[in-house]
Amino acid sequence: MSDIGILNQPRKVLVGVSGGIAAYKSADLVRRLKERGFEVRVVMTESACQFITPLTMQAVSGNSVHQDLFDLEAEAAMGHIELAKWAEVILIAPATANTLAKIAHGICDNLLTTLTIASQAKLVIAPAMNQQMWANPTTQNNLNQLKQLGANIVGPAAGEQACGDIGEGRMEEPLVIAEYLVELLQNQIDKTTNSDADLIGKTVLITAGPTVEPIDPVRYISNHSSGKMGYALAAAANSMGANVVLISGPVGLAPPNGIAFVSVQTASEMLHAVKQHIRDCDIFVGCAAVADYTPLQVADQKIKKSEEAMEINLVKNPDIIAWVAEQNPRPIVVGFAAESQNLRQFAEGKLKRKKLDMICANDISRRGLGFNSDNNQILMLSSKGSEIQLPAGCKSQIARSILNQVNKEFLLEK
Numbered sequence: 001m002s003d004i005g006i007l008n009q010p011r012k013v014l015v016g017v018s019g020g021i022a023a024y025k026s027a028d029l030v031r032r033l034k035e036r037g038f039e040v041r042v043v044m045t046e047s048a049c050q051f052i053t054p055l056t057m058q059a060v061s062g063n064s065v066h067q068d069l070f071d072l073e074a075e076a077a078m079g080h081i082e083l084a085k086w087a088e089v090i091l092i093a094p095a096t097a098n099t100l101a102k103i104a105h106g107i108c109d110n111l112l113t114t115l116t117i118a119s120q121a122k123l124v125i126a127p128a129m130n131q132q133m134w135a136n137p138t139t140q141n142n143l144n145q146l147k148q149l150g151a152n153i154v155g156p157a158a159g160e161q162a163c164g165d166i167g168e169g170r171m172e173e174p175l176v177i178a179e180y181l182v183e184l185l186q187n188q189i190d191k192t193t194n195s196d197a198d199l200i201g202k203t204v205l206i207t208a209g210p211t212v213e214p215i216d217p218v219r220y221i222s223n224h225s226s227g228k229m230g231y232a233l234a235a236a237a238n239s240m241g242a243n244v245v246l247i248s249g250p251v252g253l254a255p256p257n258g259i260a261f262v263s264v265q266t267a268s269e270m271l272h273a274v275k276q277h278i279r280d281c282d283i284f285v286g287c288a289a290v291a292d293y294t295p296l297q298v299a300d301q302k303i304k305k306s307e308e309a310m311e312i313n314l315v316k317n318p319d320i321i322a323w324v325a326e327q328n329p330r331p332i333v334v335g336f337a338a339e340s341q342n343l344r345q346f347a348e349g350k351l352k353r354k355k356l357d358m359i360c361a362n363d364i365s366r367r368g369l370g371f372n373s374d375n376n377q378i379l380m381l382s383s384k385g386s387e388i389q390l391p392a393g394c395k396s397q398i399a400r401s402i403l404n405q406v407n408k409e410f411l412l413e414k
Contacts, residue, residue: 011185013038014087014121016112017057019047022094022128022171026052029093029174030060036182041083042066043112045099066111084119091181092116094128094171097139104142104149123151124184126177131167154180157252172254175374179396183235183256198407200241205281205331206234207274207288207320209249211267215312216299225289227251229336229376229395233285234259236399240407245281247273249288267291267317274320281331283406286321289338293317325355332410334402337361343379351381357410358382360402378402382409 013033017026026042033040042057043066054065066083092099092112099113103125108114116123125146133139134156147153155172172180208230213221227248234246235256244259247270255261262277264270267290278284293314303310325333335356337347340363347361361379377392380402386409390401 011038011088012086013040013089013091013181014083014115014119015040015042015061016090016092016095016099016116017042017044017048017052018092018094018096018099018112019045019050020094020096020128020171021051023048023051025171025174026093027056027060029177030057032174032178033091033181034061036178038181041086043083043115045110045112047096068111081118084115084121087115087119087121089124089181089185090116090119090121091124091126091177093126093177095125097127097129097133097136097142100125100127100139100142100146103151104145122184123149124154124177124181125151126154126171127156127169128171129156129169131165131169134167134169152184152257155254179232179374179394183239183396198240198411199237199283199403202242202282202411203245203280204234204237204242204283204285204403205245205247205274205277206230206237206285207247207270207290208234209251210289211249211270211291211317212265213267213291213294213317214298215295216301216303218302221291221294221314223289223291225249225251227253228374229399230285230287231256232395232399233287233402236396236403237283240400240403242283245277247277247288267294267320271318271320271323274324278324278327278331282411283334284321284324284331285334286324287336288320290320291317319354321356322354332357332406334358334360334406338364340364344381347379347381351383356383358406380405384409 015026015030017023030040030042040061041063042061044054044057054067058065102113103116106117108117143153154177156168157170157172158168209227210222210225215221231253234244238244238256238258246255246259247262247264249264262273264273270288270290294317296313296315321333321335324330333356335350335354337350337359339346339361343361343363347359351359359381362376374394375392376395376398378390378398380388380390388405390398
């Protein structure tokens with residue numbers, strides 16, 4: 001299990017499955033949770049059983065599935081109350097608009113909603129519904145009510161839906177939800193034990209994702225960055241006690257809870273945002289895949305396809321991380337190098353040329369690592385001469401290791 005984030009102590013999670021097509025993802029979600037050390041029990045609504053069978057959920061969880069509020073055998077021992085006390089986390093995935101509404105208004109007409117109201121467990125909700133239902137003001141009011149009551153919301157994602165619509169409302173992927181839960185609970189453990197919370201009082205500024213450089217109102221220049229590494233760094237820094245500002249290009253990820261978030265499009269916009277937040281920054285992590293070039297001129301109207309060949313004049317974009325490194329005073333500066341060959345050579349050159357404190361290099365030619373992957377493998381080089389090879393692992397785990405090393409080399413000695 002060295003390639004995934006694993007809790008440092010077992011936790012009890014009750015997975016609630018409500019009646020939406022995304023219920024097919026719930027079996028994989030349970031598997032992902034068990035991989036990460038969770039003890040899992042499952043509750044299904046009557047509608048959920050129309051989409052996936054209790055037998056499937058029992059097989060993947062290893063425990064009997066709970067369905068009926070009026071199960072005479074279970075209720076003889078007040079089964080729903082015992083289950084409510086057992087859970088440390090109640091994770092509802094998928095959470096339909098109907099289930100959101102019931103929980104927000106305290107309606108207890110099935111086992112899942114009753115358990116949610118009867119339990120003091122941390123509540124995590126992964127919404128899943130049609131994009132129009134998600135955008136409906138009633139749904140959003142219910143969601144805001146749940147947030148005010150302390151619920152944690154993960155997702156939804158955007159994309160094509162089962163009905164053919166495109167937009168927000170897809171249940172977040174099981175791996176993303178599982179890693180979110182690991183980070184959420186690890187953060188709770190760190191705050192309770194002060195373990196690994198070594199960035200308390202520090203401000204960490206992180207750039208993430210790609211930039212997009214417009215050619216005309218339709219087309220642009222960009223790259224394959226998903227933003228997952230930068231978002232993992234933001235979540236890890238937050239869990240270690242830091243004040244986090246995340247500046248992100250366009251990605252399909254929800255910002256981690258508890259951080260300041262700035263959304264940008266172009267490299268120039270990203271530099272402007274960095275300049276606004278750099279003053280009080282202790283650590284700057286330039287994880288964004290900033291486009292190296294941008295079109296010299298942007299067409300006001302869509303360029304029509306009229307010639308066999310087209311030339312676009314490009315000019316260099318501002319070098320954001322080099323600008324940060326030139327400031328005086330300046331924060332600790334950590335950069336990234338995504339290379340397809342000569343990894344060490346190019347990383348060392350970038351470390352020295354841009355006067356960075358540390359560089360994290362990854363080989364994008366390795367299948368299943370780097371761009372658009374949930375995993376990464378990093379070679380860390382520092383200006384102090386250290387060299388650390390982080391083995392392949394999930395990006396949340398890699399992120400914590402990077403920040404621990406930054407803390408060890410550049411903060412603890414002060």
